[in-house]
Amino acid sequence: MLWHGTGGTPSTMISEGSEGFDMRFCDRNGYFGPGNYFAERADYSSYGFEHTEQSGDLKGSGGLFFAKVIIGEAMDKYNETRGNSCDLNKCPAIPGDPTGRTYDSIYGNKKMYVVYSNLKCYPAYYVYFKK
Numbered sequence: 778m779l780w781h782g783t784g785g786t787p788s789t790m791i792s793e794g795s796e797g798f799d800m801r802f803c804d805r806n807g808y809f810g811p812g813n814y815f816a817e818r819a820d821y822s823s824y825g826f827e828h829t830e831q832s833g834d835l836k837g838s839g840g841l842f843f844a845k846v847i848i849g850e851a852m853d854k855y856n857e858t859r860g861n862s863c864d865l866n867k868c869p870a871i872p873g874d875p876t877g878r879t880y881d882s883i884y885g886n887k888k889m890y891v892v893y894s895n896l897k898c899y900p901a902y903y904v905y906f907k908k
Contacts, residue, residue, distance in 0.1 A: 778845055780815060781814065783828040798900060812865070815846050827906075830905070840906070846897060847898070852871075854885060867893045
């Protein structure tokens with residue numbers, strides 16, 4: 778399971794939506810292009826990507842999703858690009874694969890993964906924390 782911060786998007790848009798994580802609302806300026814971004818460590822997802830509750834008993838609290846993500850065969854795109862961002866909208870083909878199979882996800886620095894399909898990620902839990 779991996780962590781996901783929603784930034785300015787309220788958690789209910791994801792948890793109560795028909796798609797769960799929805800590529801239509803993803804960050805179009807992400808490091809590896811528009812995709813659903815997840816991290817192995819909560820501190821990475823909470824550093825500027827957490828959602829801040831605006832009302833109610835939890836006002837001012839941060840929040841992150843703890844999500845089930847199918848990362849499958851991940852491509853280490855960070856080392857390939859030597860730390861430079863790149864604009865992808867799907868995973869590249871696996872070199873030398875005779876069937877034209879593509880990678881399932883992209884692996885980036887700081888144990889970050891990107892998937893380009895709503896079907897590969899599920900918002901299992903939402904965790905609140907004091908900032």
